[in-house]
Amino acid sequence: MTKPLIRKPSGEGVALAARKIADILPPTPLLPLEVEGQTVWCKAECLQPVGAFKIRGGWHRLTELSDEERQRGVVGVSSGNHAQGVAWAARRLGITAAIVMPNDAPAVKLANTRALGAEVVLYDRPGGEDRDEVAERVCAERGATLVHAFADPWVIEGQGSAGIEIAQQMDAMGLGGPDLIVTPCGGGGLTAGLALSCPDAAIVPVEPEGWDDIRRSLADGEIRRVAADAPATPCDSLQTPGTHPINFEILRERCPFGLFVTPAEVHAAQRLAFEKLRLVLEPGGAAALAAVLAGKVDLKPRTAVMLTGGNTDAAAFAKVLTGTD
Structure with missing residues (x-):
């Protein structure tokens, strides 16, 4: 078996990844959304060719x-x-x-x-x-x-290219770079990549209820794993048993805390994204927005919210929209 070389992801690697991505894909939209009188900027990664930032x-x-x-x-x-x-x-x-x-x-x-x-x-x-x-x-x-889905230095750098785009898009609007990025979090690959790409922004990871091992890891200062009896969650894309040292080394330096959201909060965010942004989000892709809408995040003047995926089947999404989930 050929394993990745032992190396640390870097800001330079993120910049390289961003240039490579820009050669083959257009930037995903950065959409404004009013939340209690304040504008937050939603990065619509659900519109990627594969329906997610991955x-x-x-x-x-x-x-x-x-x-x-x-x-x-x-x-x-x-x-x-x-x-x-x-x-x-x-x-x-x-x-x-x-x-x-x-x-x-x-x-x-x-x-x-x-x-x-x-x-x-x-x-x-x-x-x-x-x-x-x-x-x-x-x-x-x-x-x-x-x-690996998240514990690979190149994967981390590639995911961080989304942060480069956010900063460029905000700068083009005369806003300056983001001062807060709220993101769904599974294993921590995207969260670590955003921390590398936007070193001046606070990064807040959001996980599903019962699968908030990174939140607990940040609070305890060491890696914690998901409990063996973790509850069912609609956020299948965020069901990782635990982060890895390559991710946690970055997260504990850059993430002040983590948050969790309930299934009801996630479904409310999916509905609002459809109604206000005309976007289809899968449950895991709506986790960060769920935390913002539930008032769990103290918003800053230049807050970005990652909408990370939209791969959900029609029947499941219909149940969310009609409140029969």
């Missing part, structure tokens, strides 16, 4: 592979959004990709990943099977490179 990390990571690594292929681990980001990049670069995904992943994410040409290797998340162990085994069998 395309950024996937592209930066795979374009950094050597020719030999490209020939051996890659293995990703994901509930669906990272899967599609890696699959999209792999197809464009002519690289074989296998994605380890939970057997309870949303059907739309499984279908989209396969449609992009990637092989899907299922594991039993409800049964307690360890996804990283499954991925390590697949990598060892194939000699492939592991493209």
Whole structure:
């Protein structure tokens, strides 16, 4: 198995990733939203070609592979959004990709990943099977490179390119850079990348209720994992068992605290994003907005809110809109 080289993600790496992303994709919109008389700026990453920000990390990571690594292929681990980001990049670069995904992943994410040409290797998340162990085994069998969803320096840098865009977009409007970024958080790849790309902004990660291991880790000063009896959550994209040192080293320096949101708060945010911004958000993609709307964040003059994904099936979204979820 070929593993990523031991290196730390950097601001310079984020800048490189941003230039690479700008060569192939237009910036996603930064939309204004009035919240209790104050404007917040919503970064619509749900409008990416794969419906989520994960395309950024996937592209930066795979374009950094050597020719030999490209020939051996890659293995990703994901509930669906990272899967599609890696699959999209792999197809464009002519690289074989296998994605380890939970057997309870949303059907739309499984279908989209396969449609992009990637092989899907299922594991039993409800049964307690360890996804990283499954991925390590697949990598060892194939000699492939592991493209971790969040604990990879290139993936972290790629996700941080969203922060570069936010700063550029705000600057173009004469606002100056963001002083606060509120973001959904699973394993901490995006949160760490934003911290590197926007060093002058406070970064606040938001997790689902019961899956707020990073919030607890920040409070305790050391990595905590999700409890074995964690409750069910609609935020499948944020169901990570625990962050990794490569992420936490950045988070504990840059994130003053973390927050959690309830399913009801998440669904309220999905409805508001549809009504006010005309956007379809999956539950995990709406977590940061949920915290803002619930009054859990002290807003600053230049607050940015990450809307990270929109991969939800029509039936599930209809239930949210009608309040029958």
